[in-house]
Amino acid sequence: MSAAALALRVSRWTWGVGAQALDYGSEPEIVPDPATGGRRGTPTGASFHPYEALATTSFVYRHGLAAFGVTGKYDRQQIGSAVSDAWAGDVGVAIAVFDIMAFGVSVQNLGGDLGNGALLPRRTRAGLTLNYTDPQGTYRLLTTLEGQWTRDRRVVLVQGIEGGIVTGGVGLVGRLGYATRPAVTDASRLTFGGGVVLGHLAMDYAFQAYDALDGGTHRVGLRWTP
Structure with a gap:
């Protein structure tokens, strides 16, 4: 999986674009083998290349302690000759209390009809x-708490903590997260990682184990802030 994003802030407005590909x-x-009544398959020698791609654009308006945002997105999925796509949108609001605390609410994937009853x-x-x-000082320590309500699924509660030291624009931070796991995934409830801060550049890493993959996923990201 690969992803990229870019954001530009002008006065009270912020515009961003992003893309992700899996x-x-x-x-x-493989096609059913008629000699076995279709109970087994036979390779045809051909192959197919399944993928999913997502493109988004967002606008955020800030006024006082509040920020209001909207996102438009396009999702395309392809498996063999079967193609499905959908347009969807997100809306959200966040309220910040200086640099100490922030609270936010969002609704994601408004619309999103992939066809044939899939959403x-x-x-x-x-x-x-x-x-x-x-957060502008030498020592860093913050916690996050998030609730997620997905349609037709159980509520998921996500908790995280980040701590580290940054001095002179250079530093290290560590992160640990825990989430109640829905029944539809083999993802571990724990995620851990860290980051390196080098002035305007930051590199982040996170690892999450997956039982089905007999291993896990590694995520590496680079952020540049002018």
């Missing part, structure tokens, strides 16, 4: 971030 690699094409999962999220130290 490549499943090449898979062999992008409608999700409502509410979260709180609390800084225990001055």
Whole structure:
């Protein structure tokens, strides 16, 4: 999976664009074997390349302690010759209390009709971030708490903590997260990682184990802030 995003802030407005692609690699094409009554498959020698791609654009308006945002997105999925796509939108609001605390609520995937009764999962999220130290100072310590309500699924509660030291624009931070796991995933409830801060550049890493993959996923990100 690969992703990229860019944001530009002018006065009270922020505009951003992003893209994400999930490549499943090449898979062999297998058809039912009539000699076994279709109970087994026979490779045809051909292959197919399933993938999913997502493109988004967002606008955020800030006024006082509040920020209001909207996002438009386009999702495309392809498996063999079967293609489905959908347009959807997100809306959200956040309220910040200086650099100490912020509270936000959002609703994701409004619309999102992929056809044949398939929909992008409608999700409502509410979260709180609390800084225990001055985020512009040397020591960093914050916690996050978020609830996620996905349509036709159980509520998920996500908790996280981040701590580290940054001085002279250079530093290290560590992160640990825990989420109540819905029954439809083999993802571990724990996620851990960290980041390196080098002035305007930051590199982040996170790992989450997956039982079904007999391993896990590694995520690496780069952020540049002018």
